[in-house]
Amino acid sequence: xxxxxxxxxxxxxxxxxxxxxxxxxxxxxxxxxxxxxxxxxxxxxxxxxxxxxxxxxxxxxxxxxxxxxxxxxxxxxxxxxxxxxxxxxxxxxxxxxxxxxxxxxxxxxxxxxxxxxxxxxxxxxxxxxxxxxxxxxxxxxxxxxxxxxxxxxxxxxxxxxxxxxxxxxxxxxxxxxxxxxxxxxxxxxxxxxxxxxxxxxxxxxxxxxxxxxxxxxxxxxxxxxxxxxxxxxxxxxxxxxxxxxxxxxxxxxxxxxxxxxxxxxxxxxxxxxxxxxxxxxxxxxxxxxxxxxxxxxxxxxxxxxxxxxxxxxxxxxxxxxxxxxxxxxxxxxxxxxxxxxxxxxxxxxxxxxxxxxxx
Amino acid sequence: xxxxxxxxxxxxxxxxxxxxxxxxxxxxxxxxxxxxxxxxxxxxxxxxxxxxxxxxxxxxxxxxxxxxxxxxxxxxxxxxxxxxxxxxxxxxxxxxxxxxxxxxxxxxxxxxxxxxxxxxxxxxxxx
Numbered sequence: 220x221x222x223x224x225x226x227x228x229x230x231x232x233x234x235x236x237x238x239x240x241x242x243x244x245x246x247x248x249x250x251x252x253x254x255x256x257x258x259x260x261x262x263x264x265x266x267x268x269x270x271x272x273x274x275x276x277x278x279x280x281x282x283x284x285x286x287x288x289x290x291x292x293x294x295x296x297x298x299x300x301x302x303x304x305x306x307x308x309x310x311x312x313x314x315x316x317x318x319x320x321x322x323x324x325x326x327x328x329x330x331x332x333x334x335x336x337x338x339x340x341x342x343x344x345x346x347x348x349x350x351x352x353x354x355x356x357x358x359x360x361x362x363x364x365x366x367x368x369x370x371x372x373x374x375x376x377x378x379x380x381x382x383x384x385x386x387x388x389x390x391x392x393x394x395x396x397x398x399x400x401x402x403x404x405x406x407x408x409x410x411x412x413x414x415x416x417x418x419x420x421x422x423x424x425x426x427x428x429x430x431x432x433x434x435x436x437x438x439x440x441x442x443x444x445x446x447x448x449x450x451x452x453x454x455x456x457x458x459x460x461x462x463x464x465x466x467x468x469x470x471x472x473x474x475x476x477x478x479x480x481x482x483x484x485x486x487x488x489x490x491x492x493x494x495x496x497x498x499x500x501x502x503x504x505x506x507x508x509x510x511x512x513x514x515x516x517x518x519x520x521x522x523x524x525x526x527x528x529x530x531x532x533x534x535x536x537x538x539x540x541x542x543x544x545x546x547x548x549x550x551x552x553x554x555x556x557x558x559x560x561x562x563x564x565x566x567x568x569x570x571x572x573x574x575x576x577x578x
Numbered sequence: 579x580x581x582x583x584x585x586x587x588x589x590x591x592x593x594x595x596x597x598x599x600x601x602x603x604x605x606x607x608x609x610x611x612x613x614x615x616x617x618x619x620x621x622x623x624x625x626x627x628x629x630x631x632x633x634x635x636x637x638x639x640x641x642x643x644x645x646x647x648x649x650x651x652x653x654x655x656x657x658x659x660x661x662x663x664x665x666x667x668x669x670x671x672x673x674x675x676x677x678x679x680x681x682x683x684x685x686x687x688x689x690x691x692x693x694x695x696x697x698x699x700x701x702x703x704x705x
Contacts, residue, residue: 257682257683258684258685261684263691266690431610431655448631525624535615538613548657577683
């Protein structure tokens with residue numbers, strides 16, 4: 220047996236957009252154990268419920284993440300609405316669904332670009348981000364914000380999208396889908412990508428479920444968990460099946476995200492086709508008194524906002540459980556037994572969002 | 579029409595925690611999350627589980643000096659939640675499979691959520 224050495228990985232590393240630290244225990248080039256630690260960007264956002272009224276806290280909830288900010292805001296609003304037993308207008312629910320799926324498109328394209336960059340495939344990185352610009356443009360035109368949309372509020376949404384604009388968005392998706400097909404062919408069939416991903420960082424179906432994996436990490440191992448199936452927002456009215464792969468390796472997780480791009484386009488088209496006319500918000504007149512675990516499907520997996528109110532303007536507790544936090548134990552499992560050179564790709568394959576995880 | 583998820587929460591004594599979690603484990607539930615809330619001088623800890631989109635919670639209510647048994651023997655991934663609970667709220671958890679001894683989440687002051695202190699602007703009461 221070789222001598223064991225510990226190699227620190229992160230918090231600063233070329234493939235890490237955000238800081239996480241891993242102590243990698245190595246025998247020769249093989250990782251035999253991993254000890255993760257976080258806490259470099261802990262902001263204590265959850266305690267701000269004591270300083271901000273529940274209607275103001277939407278802005279803080281959105282700023283939990285700079286990628287899936289809209290979904291954080293929506294999940295928070297959804298939780299408050301459930302506590303208050305508010306019936307949100309259907310049109311608002313459809314608009315939330317459309318913006319959620321555009322957020323998913325932008326998040327997956329961002330990740331695909333970073334993933335390509337981590338493998339040294341610069342041209343693919345630029346192509347993924349070029350397509351992402353189209354999505355960000357749509358978000359900016361319809362909400363006013365590229366990163367923080369600010370379009371969700373307790374009781375509905377702040378902005379409507381005209382039917383004419385919705386028709387244009389549906390038409391533009393045709394060219395976007397064709398461009399995505401070219402991009403996805405490279406990610407799914409290119410030899411150099413397959414050589415870096417296939418059989419690298421494998422997580423079995425049983426381990427994925429037992430360790431609490433969510434999102435593409437779980438679905439890449441064949442666990443068909445997707446919170447959109449619970450029917451929140453307008454998802455209950457739309458045809459949709461979770462995308463799964465069975466290989467459980469880095470390629471499987473990549474393939475799930477690539478295929479989900481097309482699933483999101485389909486969901487946006489369905490929502491545009493079915494969106495009803497009507498109001499986009501209801502007035503809120505009382506303070507939340509009660510508790511609710513509001514759950515949604517973020518691009519990285521299941522998001523939980525636990526909210527507890529006591530009838531005042533300030534909540535007693537906001538607890539945000541993000542998918543990256545719960546995907547850390549599966550990451551530890553994936554890394555055990557891998558080669559040191561594969562660590563960056565495996566870490567990126569869970570699409571870590573540490574700012575989200577630390578809150 | 580938006581579907582409303584049914585959620586159940588059962589309050590149990592701390593001495594029944596391990597037994598109830600074992601039932602969830604044997605029933606094929608996955609651990610969704612563990613969270614802690616400070617209510618007055620007590621802590622309310624929720625353990626959430628899910629199976630086939632059926633969402634269930636159990637809750638224990640403890641005093642600040644209580645020690646909570648770890649569930650990481652049954653749900654290996656629980657160590658992230660238990661270490662977080664310890665590092666932010668100062669709740670003692672006994673028997674964690676990976677115990678970071680307060681170094682999982684690095685904060686400038688110990689247990690910042692136990693007695694939150696705000697600097698500068700005060701709470702926006704009545705605004």
